[in-house]
Amino acid sequence: MRQAGRYQPSYRELRQQHNFMDLATNPELCVEVSCRPVEDLGVDAAILFSDIMVPLAPMGIEFTIKESVGPVIANPVATMHDVLALAPVTPERDLPYVLDAIDGIVTRLGPTPLIGFAGGPFTLASYMVEGGPSKNYLHTKHLMWNEPETWSALMDALVDVVSAHLIAQIKAGASAVQVFDSWVGSLAPQDYEAGVLPYMAEIFRRLEPLGVPRIYFGVGTGSLLELMVSAGPDVLGVDWRVPMAAVRGRIGPKIALQGNLDPVRVTAGYDAVVESTRNLLAVMRQDPAYIFNLGHGVLPMTDPHVLKQVVDLVHREGRRRDAL
Numbered sequence: 001m002r003q004a005g006r007y008q009p010s011y012r013e014l015r016q017q018h019n020f021m022d023l024a025t026n027p028e029l030c031v032e033v034s035c036r037p038v039e040d041l042g043v044d045a046a047i048l049f050s051d052i053m054v055p056l057a058p059m060g061i062e063f064t065i066k067e068s069v070g071p072v073i074a075n076p077v078a079t080m081h082d083v084l085a086l087a088p089v090t091p092e093r094d095l096p097y098v099l100d101a102i103d104g105i106v107t108r109l110g111p112t113p114l115i116g117f118a119g120g121p122f123t124l125a126s127y128m129v130e131g132g133p134s135k136n137y138l139h140t141k142h143l144m145w146n147e148p149e150t151w152s153a154l155m156d157a158l159v160d161v162v163s164a165h166l167i168a169q170i171k172a173g174a175s176a177v178q179v180f181d182s183w184v185g186s187l188a189p190q191d192y193e194a195g196v197l198p199y200m201a202e203i204f205r206r207l208e209p210l211g212v213p214r215i216y217f218g219v220g221t222g223s224l225l226e227l228m229v230s231a232g233p234d235v236l237g238v239d240w241r242v243p244m245a246a247v248r249g250r251i252g253p254k255i256a257l258q259g260n261l262d263p264v265r266v267t268a269g270y271d272a273v274v275e276s277t278r279n280l281l282a283v284m285r286q287d288p289a290y291i292f293n294l295g296h297g298v299l300p301m302t303d304p305h306v307l308k309q310v311v312d313l314v315h316r317e318g319r320r321r322d323a324l
C-alpha cells in the first residue's frame, strides 16, 4: 500500500515538476510511477498509481489534492438535489487515462501482476460529504442516520461508479482489485451492517463474473471483520491493530488474509523491523492463504533501503514450510 509515494526520491523528484492530478491523469507518468516500486523493491505485485478520488471527477465532484492534507472538495454533497446532480460515469469515455496506464503497466511488467483499486462507497461518501479528510465523520453519519433516502441514493450512485471502474480496470489488464474502504472503521457494527454492507456486497457480486481476486481493506476494522467477510470478498486486508492469527480464528479458512505489519515498524530501523516481520511470518507460516503486506500505506519518512530489506526478508523466510 502506497508503494509509490513520497518515501521514494524518484517520486519526490517527479512531484516537484507535476502536481498529483497531473501525474494521475498522464498515462506515461502513471506507468513510470506504478512500475518503479516493483523494479526498485522487488515486490510481487504492482498497484496502479491513481487515487480513490479520481473517478469522482467525472461525476461532477470538483476537488484538489492538497499538500499534506489530502483531497479537498469545492462542492460537497449535502442534499438529495446534490446526489441527483451527480453524473453517471463510463470509464472508457471518462477515465481513459487510467485504462491506458493499466495497458502500459501490464506491458512493461510482463508476468508481475497489477492490482487495480477503487475506494469503498462509504470512504468516498465521507470525502464527498465532509468536503475533505475528517476526524469524526459528523456530516456523513448525520446523513446516514437522518436522511436515509439521500444516503441510499448516494451509495447506489457510488456502487455504480466503483463497480464500473473496477470492471474496466480488470478488462484493461488488472489481475486483482482492491477496495480501499479506509475509513469504514469509524462505524459501529450495526451502522456498517445497515448503511454499508448491502452496497459492498453488491459491488463484489458485480465483480464475481470477472473471476479475479477481490481484496477488501479498511483501517481500524477490528470490530467489523466478520461483517466485511460477509460482503463477499476473496481476500480480507487488515491493519496492525488486530493479531493476524486471531483474525484467521474469527473468520475461518474460506478466504485469504492480507496484512498487517505496522508501517511505523518500517521506520524504526532494520533490526526493529526484522523481529516483527519474522514474528508475523512465524505466526502465519501454516496459514492456508496469507499475503504479507503492511497494515496501511508506506509512510513518507520510510527509508527505501529498509523497505527493500523487508521485501528480501519475506522472500527468504516467508515460504510455507510444506511448500519448500
Ligand code: 1CP
Binding pocket: 001, 002, 003, 004, 005, 006, 015, 020, 047, 048, 049, 050, 051, 052, 053, 065, 066, 067, 068, 069, 070, 071, 117, 132, 133, 134, 180, 182, 297
Ligand atoms: O503526492 C502526493 O500528494 C502524495 C500523497 C498521495 C499519494 C501517493 C495521495 C493523496 N494519493 C496517493 C496515491 C494513492 N492513493 C495510491 C497509489 C497506489 C499505491 O498504493 O502505491 C492509492 C492506492 C491511494 C488510495 C487512497 N487515496 C486512499 C485509500 C488508501 C489509504 O491510504 O487508506 C485514500 C483514503 C486516499 C485519499 C488520499 N489521497 C491522498 C491522501 C494524502 C489521501 C488521504 C487523506 C486523508 O487522510 O483522508
